[in-house]
Amino acid sequence: MGELGGEELELLQDHAGGQLNALLDVAETDDPHLVVMWLGLRGVSAVPYWWGTPKWPFVVDEFFRRLDKPDHPHWLAGTHPGPPPESAGDRETFRDLLLFSPDALPTEVVQFCIHDGGMGFIHDVG
Incomplete structure (x- = not known):
């Protein structure tokens, strides 16, 4: 990751940590199923043309x-x-x-x- 991210690695790690913490907050306060459903829907809509998908x-x-x-x-x-x-x-x-x-x-x-x-x-x- 350090080689790929270079100077932006710390920003990437902070962003990823923030996103994960937000999802954990929703899972703990609302419903873990809601998080899983949201992640699945987000994945389908964001990456329908990536490796491993039907397209x-x-x-x-x-x-x-x-x-x-x-x-x-x-x-x-x-x-x-x-x-x-x-x-x-x-x-x-x-x-x-x-x-x-x-x-x-x-x-x-x-x-x-x-x-x-x-x-x-x-x-x-x-």
Whole structure:
């Protein structure tokens, strides 16, 4: 965490502590079930396109479709990132790792997907 957070680690820890204390207060004064329900609803609404959710395969497939189309509107906000880093391996392995164990990808590949490829901005439109 220290390496990732750098100078902002203390702010992150303070924020996380404040959020946890607020949830504990609600659980102790009102109803623990209310906290669990709120966390579940918040998670569903905030991260429907993250790894492990039902929409994740769509995100991965769409990411590769957009990589194959340098003229896709997705790249209008920036530029097409070019090919993935060599450490991503072949396309099939890269796709499988993204689908089933993105935590096994090298850091430079994850950065390519998130920062260069804008993977977090891929959502279904229908």
